[in-house]
Amino acid sequence: MSRFGEVDDQYDPHALEQRVFDYWDDVDAYEQTVEHRSDGESFFFVDGPPYTSGSAHMGTTWNKTLKDVYLRFFRMQGYDVTDRPGYDMHGLPIETRVEEQLGFENKKDIEEYGEENFIEACKEYAEEQLEGLQEDFQDFGVWMDWSDPYKTVRPEYMEAAWWGFSKAAERGLVEKGHRSISQCPRCETAIANNEVEYEDVEDPSVYVKFDLADREGSIVIWTTTPWTIPANTFVAVDEEGDYVGVRAEKDGEEELLYVAEAKHEEVLKEGRYEDYEIVEELTGEELIGWSYDHPLAEEVPDHPDHEGAGEVYAADYVDTGGDGTGLVHSAPGHGEEDFERGRELGFPIFCPVGSDGVYTDEAGKYEGQFVKEADDEIIADLEDNGALLASGTVHHSYGHCWRCDTGIIQIVTDQWFITITDVKDELLENIEDSEWHPDWARDNRFRDFVEEAPDWNVSRQRYWGIPLPVWTPEGRDDDEDRIVIGDREELAERVDQDVDPDEVDLHKDTVDDLTITEDGTTYTRVPDVFDVWLDSSVASWGTLDFPEDDSKFEELWPADFILEAHDQTRGWFWSQLGMGTAALGEIPYEEVLMHGHALMPDGRAMSKSKDILIDPHEAIDRHGRDVMRLFLLSNNPQGDDMRFSWDGMQTMEDHLRTLWNVFRFPLPYMRLDDFDPQETTLEDVDGDLELIDEWVLARLQSTKAEMTEHFEDRRQDKAVDALIEFVVEDVSRFYVQAVRERMWEEEDSASKEAAYATIYRVLRETVALLAPYAPFITDEIYGTLTGDAEHDTVHMCDWPEIEEYWVDEQLEEDVAFLRAIEEAGANARQQAGRKLRWPVPRVVVAADDDRVAEAVERHTDLLAERLNAREIELVSAEDRWEELQYSAEADMSELGPAFGDRAGQVMNALNEARIDEPDLDLLEEAVSDVLEEGESIEESMVSFVTETPADIAGTAFGLNGDDRGVAYVDASLTEDIESEGYAREVIRRVQEMRKDLELDVEERIALDLEIDDDRVADLVAEREDLIREEVRADELRAVEDDDGHRKEWDVDGVTMEIAVEPLAAAEASD
RNA sequence: GGGCCGGUAGCUCAAUUAGGUUGAGCGCCACUCUGAUAAGGUGGAGGUUCUCGGUUCAAAUCCGAGCCGGCCCA
Incomplete structure (x- = not known):
């Protein structure tokens, strides 16, 4: 670019941005900038990989823009910044998209289509989406290494996950477990608790009587999942809770029911009992050991009836004051807490439901039905059995699959876990090694989350993901004997088949066929793939292509800086901590900047599916990239949401x-x-x-x-x-x-x-x-x-440093005062009806303190110039202007203690008082009405404020809200002032005409001036030289209308006719 | 249901750390200015500081209860 070249008159963001894009291309601006810092101290940033479904929305845009501004800042500070972007490309969301595209309904469709084909389709889909995101991010002006993003689907990245997992296994933190998990019956896979989305739905609400076996009456339980009753194994109570036995009457029949004391009225109302009487009061402890008959014993012949089943136990998940009856139906084959308690009690786990949510043959009469659809039949059977106390519906929030929105079910299946609960203390300690902005995010929210985190279920019964690198002996389904592979080299070495470690793709279709034979045992791979959260959890070394490339890991790891939104406390902030700790014993990042979400202008959350969103492309179309970035970046990046x-x-x-x-x-x-x-x-x-x-x-x-x-x-x-x-x-x-x-x-x-x-x-x-x-x-x-x-x-520039030589705090403060005075003066001028073009003879500055007086003294000329005043008169703090009146401003911090509840009244009186001298006695007299015997106004309670005299306009000025003095404008007229004032009026109008004629600034003119009013004409004539110079008029003469531009003006009632004629170019040049 | 964050002018936010007459920018209206300016200047309108209760002479600020929004957890 040539220096000081012509630029656009108007700022035109779109044209400008296009020019700059082209220019960056021409000079390889990004590459040069990176190269320029290659000798700098390294700074390891890790990009939290966006998920490759859909295009960039405002939240992603904000996130990447924030990353960009900090990376650019760090570069300008001299750092050699790692800026490799990443993309999260595996997982259920993409699988469900592809299933939709292909018109699939369940896993069988996928099996028919072929695993290999399906995986290929997922890969294509992910790559397509990635291209869209890449283009968007570059379009936003984000400078990262777009030529080489890390992709979680590439072998070297998948290997990074294998490596991390194998390290965790080496530390004894990997186990296969029988656990209660959230299952999506449509996707037929376990999903993580944090993938469960809660939505309000209508569900059955049933109260069921369990007949007591050895005594009269029944215990009453409540559930919203009747389909779990076949698996009922025990009933839980609160050991310390209060319970009652109630003799209740309905339709002439009498029953004895046991429920929590706090709930008995509600339960009996639900059951529409006409009358009741409490006949027994007992604690939960007394209920323990009571046995009851399974309410669906006939319908489900295989129901749990082992030693200890069908009895009442204590459990800490019971709340006698919460929902329900204070007695909790417990099915260890379903609920997570039930499962834990069942295991403690040493019970076998009974779960008559398959991974697709359909009852197995163990469910007896219900076999083959989808559980939720069996609810009605089960309720009817309970009623037939006389076990139904009440049946209705309830509106509550229930978990759904985050991808396909199917209601989840809790079932017990075999899954692989990283047992992070074994290293909970280490996790909590490692948190301390990271610095968070804002700090409360770490110390409150994140810590709470980590403290309560259960073991990490990392297995998914799906296709599009990183396969578990675990091989177990053929035909065995425990984890006693297992092989965990850490990288491709090891894989090639140990498998029976011929594998080239440089060529092998690690997806399921490839590795499923590989077997390992050692010591006479043949091992086959566990068919599961990893939870997609595990993919990004290894990003801190996956970014470096470690372990394939170990050249940078030692120097760079852990990450210096990561930056994501607050939903990542449960996501990436957490998964990285878990994986880093399990594999390496360390937190993989040192500093976290946690921002919020992008909200709609009215404060609602943006939602693509509901079409509630602001598209970043529209923002760019309307205002350009710089404006959008500047807007996004002018929002607080720490925890708070941003309203667009x-x-x-x-x-x-x-x-x-x-x-x-x-x-x-x-x-x-x-x-x-x-x-x-x-x-x-x-x-x-x-x-x-x-x-x-x-x-x-x-x-x-x-x-x-x-x-x-x-x-x-x-x-x-x-x-x-x-x-x-x-x-x-x-x-x-x-x-x-x-x-x-x-x-x-x-x-x-x-x-x-x-x-x-x-x-x-x-x-x-x-x-x-x-x-x-x-x-x-x-x-x-x-x-x-x-x-x-x-x-x-x-x-490529360095971040500008402070040059001590030019630092001058006193001057800054001086000018701050001058500007305050100028502002007040402008105000006063307007009150006096005197335009800035007209000089005033005098501006009086009454300074409240020496600091203000100093500032005025030091810069009198500047002030005079800015206020167009012939003279500046300073009245110092000690002196006062006798023409002034005074009022008082109250200091409430003094008035409050002195006058108590009358402080407000006294304040008002002080505000309204007008006195001639700033004198306490006078003031006291003026407000005597509100003072009581013995009370007085002390100096500390008030500060005196000047009141403007009628003939001169005055306005107070101050700094940071404190009044520091008053500027008075003396607007009286003299002949000299009028002369200059009218001359300036003429000049201004000639200038406007020059502008209308689009004359060059340098261009010379001839000026023709006729003023109706003789007095004004004489006054103007006195300033002829000034006018000629200001408007570059070489000649004062008559101008023919066809040679120039003529206009009649009205200046405060005086008519002026002005004509302007540009002079020939030859004469104009000097 | 629980945790965290937020609720102050039409909009975006400050003032909450130590209680003392609620502020700025933008927008709006009026006036004004203009030789870089789709600019600038001056003034004005606009507030039950989400609600209710408590502590205090005094609460946007402290305490309690609730409401609304967001995120997280169940």
């Missing part, structure tokens, strides 16, 4: 437009004067810098300091707020306003050079500071500013 807002997007576009305008403002002048920032540096013009230059440079230093601090706190949102404030408030609204006249100067001047050098430095550093956020606009600005003198891209 089109207003917020528009605001960011406004800010970028302001930056664009600030940037392009000095370009024509610099170009005209051949300004060369390499030859004329800030240091060279140091002696010519004006106060305002030094001020903006000081502000630049504190902005850098503030930003760096916020970045280090992982609050990039606060960092960018500080930068935007600097650009918009300080540079655009103040500095540029102040230096315009210097840049307009036609002659070469030291002052102009100083301004060039200053704004150049400000812009040059600003684009570096903004580069991680808005990589497109900053690169174009950078290119235009630097030409060939620096890097090819702004993203």
